[in-house]
Amino acid sequence: MxxxxxxxxxxxxxxxxxxxxxxxxxxxxxxxxxxxxxxxxxxxxxxxxxxxxxxxxxxxxxxxxxxxxxxxxxxxxxxxxxxxxxxxxxxxxxxxxxxxxxxxxxxxxxxxxxxxxxxxxxxxxxxxxxxxxxxxxxxxxxxxxxxxxxxxxxxxxxxxxxxxxxxxxxxxxxxxxxxxPTERDGWGLALSSRNAYLSPEQLEIARRLNGVLAEAGVAAASGRPLPGVEKDAYAALLKTGFDRIDYVAVRRAEDLAVFRNQVADAPARILAAAWIGKTRLIDNMAI
CATH class of the missing domain: 3.40.50.620 (HUPs)
Incomplete structure (x- = not known):
């Protein structure tokens, strides 16, 4: 019982x-x-x-x-x-x-x-x-x-x-x-109170956010210059169906400072904020 x-x-x-x-x-x-x-x-x-x-x-x-x-x-x-x-x-x-x-x-x-x-x-x-x-x-x-x-x-x-x-x-x-650590659903979408605002179609788009960030993280970890990594991730999010992107950025994990020489030469974090309709989603992951 x-x-x-x-x-x-x-x-x-x-x-x-x-x-x-x-x-x-x-x-x-x-x-x-x-x-x-x-x-x-x-x-x-x-x-x-x-x-x-x-x-x-x-x-x-x-x-x-x-x-x-x-x-x-x-x-x-x-x-x-x-x-x-x-x-x-x-x-x-x-x-x-x-x-x-x-x-x-x-x-x-x-x-x-x-x-x-x-x-x-x-x-x-x-x-x-x-x-x-x-x-x-x-x-x-x-x-x-x-x-x-x-x-x-x-x-x-x-x-x-x-x-x-x-x-x-x-x-x-x-x-x-x-x-x-961030709790995620079965598709890797970070759990958020704001997910409740999403329609089924919007939810499908939202669940692609973490995949785009993961790919960008791999590129950054391989030593690619960060402006290119960020630009590609930005374009990938728009292509995926997000309506607009506030930012996609790779920063130093320790203090969120910008990498001076434009490559991730210390522990890093990739962070993003993107909109689907009127709902703003944020996510990040370690690189």
């Missing part, structure tokens, strides 16, 4: 969150944390399972963070489904869900921002300039509220992972940042 997981405790106030965290701290328990914007899928569950394997208690947050969306972006359209999210989290081994409202995270009069350079520049930073400052601010606040020993971030958002590593080090936040 199947036993469903017990319902997940949900806290919405800072006081309730700190009371529970404080209790676990007094018991000497190790706390893992997975921040999310909800609309959870198997990719997120991989992060929860990773946290559960490394910590005694796992806290997830669901908060659609307004400071990382520009006015024209899909903040209002971003799917919200707390009951389903909580059931999935409980089943994957999460112990507590922190689901604050906007006023809890950004009380009236809040006036502090974080300006990011380094790995936040270029790529996503060119197309969504407000995003990484918003990510840095909300994640720093969540780290201060939850005070986790470790936090898990997916490699699908590779630039975000690098940004989080950077500000965690720069601000001396005592949190270990753990990278979790």
């Amino acid at each position: 199947m036993h469903s997981a017990p319902p997940l405790p949900i806290v919405r106030s800072v006081a309730d969150l700190r009371a529970q965290i404080g209790e676990w701290r007094r018991q000497g328990l190790r706390i893992g944390f997975v921040p999310t914007m909800g609309a959870l899928h198997d990719g997120h569950m991989g992060l929860i399972r990773e946290a559960a394997s490394r910590a005694d208690r796992v806290v997830a947050s669901v908060f659609v963070n307004p400071t990382q969306f520009a006015p024209h972006e899909d903040l209002g359209r971003y799917p919200r489904q707390e009951a389903e999210d909580a059931a999935m989290l409980a089943g994957a081994g999460c112990h507590l869900l922190f689901a604050p409202d906007v006023e809890t995270m950004y009380p009236p009069g809040a006036a502090t921002t974080i300006a990011m350079a380094g790995p936040a520049l270029g790529l996503e930073g060119d197309f969504r300039p407000q995003m990484f400052g918003g990510v840095a601010l909300v994640v720093t606040k969540l780290f201060n509220l939850i005070q986790p020993d470790l936090a898990i971030f997916g490699e699908k958002d590779f630039q975000q992972l690098m940004v989080v590593r950077r500000f965690t080090a720069d601000l001396d936040l005592p949190v270990e940042i753990v990278a979790s």
